Amino acid sequence: MTMAEGDLAVAELAFVRRTNIAPRPPPAAMTGAVGWLRENLLSTPFNVGLTIVIVLLLAWAVPELVKFLLIDAVWSGTDRDACLESVQHREIGACWPFVWERLPYFIYGSYPIPQRWRVDVFLAMLAIGVVWLLWLNAPRRDLGAIYFFVILPIASFILLTGWAAIGLQPVDTVLWGGVLVTIVVASVGIVVSLPIGILLALGRRSHMPAVRTLSVIFIEFVRGVPLVTVLFMAGVMLPLFVPEQLSPDKLVRALIGIAIFASAYMAEVVRAGLQAIPKGQYEGAMAVGLRYWQMMRLIILPQALKVTIPNIVNTYIGLFKDTTLVFIVGIFDLLRTIEVARIDPKWATPVTSTTGYAVAAIFYLVFCYGMSRYARAMEARLAKSDRR
């Protein structure tokens, strides 16, 4: 019926459709698992090749990993003998008792053992803050923001460094280490870099020459110097020029260095987002009478930040991993504590280092992949309002 009509349309000069063509389901090859395979894995010869290479790579890597981490792994023991092939007379994989024994060190560093509950409380408070802020349907997110940006930093500072007046024994930051330091450095970098980065980006696009020049100089200078140099300057050079009592704490210096560095990168990321916003949005905002900061806060930044979420998170992930560089100024982050622990003679075996590094890899992977997934979910959610 429909075919006949289609033929007519071609064959004759004048054509009037008399029946509506009803929509039909797509062919079976387009749907279901087969359709998915064809579409995603086998759509072109190049794709087929890629699929084969990837399958081979996985077949090569995954069994080895599983074998090392789980099947051949040692699960109990008290010292190196448990993980030595010559003692156990079997193939030895990951040495988990080593990790288990040194886990407190990996988490707290040399933080005094009786005081470690304070770190636990800090991590719990941080977790609450993060969830409150990132869970978009959470109740009272305005309170959550106050908690996260005002209460949490002050409380954490008091809790972790101590305040004799309220009975919290002071703990020198030299003793901090492991996950605690990694989290503190990353959180400060992440939380500080976005607002400062936004201000620098706006400054760089400002019509006021002084503001613009200062922003450009700051951004270009900091971006032009390696992070290691910034940390080294902050950690080693600064104390040479500043009198002892005026020089801030070593960890604080590193935090400032990281924050400055991350802010400069964030500024460029945000600027890219600002440039993606059409001029009409500025004009629309100005025409209804919004002032500069209102326009930026209500109209421009929400849109600019939305398009830059992937880049912001990318910067955050980079920053999170860059925190490992603080070891250069003698701060014991997670990777550094693992480095120290793996050469401990008590656990010296051929697999100790690999096991330690596996722990580090899993830790960083979990956090970075988490950030990545959250960003994807955010994008998907925000994209809803953008249907055009």
Add this chain to the structure above:
Amino acid sequence: MSVAGNHGPLLKPAKLNTATAVEIADMNKWYGDFHVLRDINLKVMGGERIVICGPSGSGKSTMIRCINRLEEHQSGRIFVDGVELTADLKKIDEVRREVGMVFQHFNLFPHLTVMDNCTLALIWVRKMPKKQAEEVALHYLERVKIPEQANKYPGQLSGGQQQRVAIARALCMNPKIMLFDEPTSALDPEMVKEVLDTMVELAHDGMTMLVVTHEMGFARQVASRIVFMDEGQIVEANVPEEFFAHPQHERTKLFLSQILR
């Protein structure tokens, strides 16, 4: 509309008054070396509907954009509702509160719902409570005949609907003067009429309007004066009957012969 009575001066239609709404005197503007607007003189009385036409690049849009200072002029003076536009930010804010603008590309805020687009300036510029602002917004959305779209995002509407939202957004601020910068040029042909109808209604309500458009039918129907511009100058201005029937300047005649068939 019950809303209209409750909120005092804010919602009353702009009064048809005889005072000068906009006065542009010897205004000049340059983009770098390029002299875009040359000795512009234009006086618009309250309640007048001015249609500005002319070939592209003639400076029509630039001229009306000077009236709410989206563009800066370099010499001459512009008074809007008695306030002179200078670099003074307070004066600029004052003028922008009284002047609504509708753009060719709508310039709605895509991340906000239609309702939020309309209430934003009421809440942040007029400092109106949210609930009251929403009543006002709904009133104007009804007036442009799309109250049912209030909770959608601009991207979900057709071009004509978006432009009507843009008109409602501007009207919410209860402006004394409305500027239209080619409001139908970016629309599909089938949507031009709904936007023009809205503008005609607005004209009947006595709004002072400056409209840059190529819609000559609209100009004939509602304009109290038509201003023809070319090369940054006002070439001819007249009431529509005379303008169409007896254009005086050669360039006007040429322009009309090209757009009227």
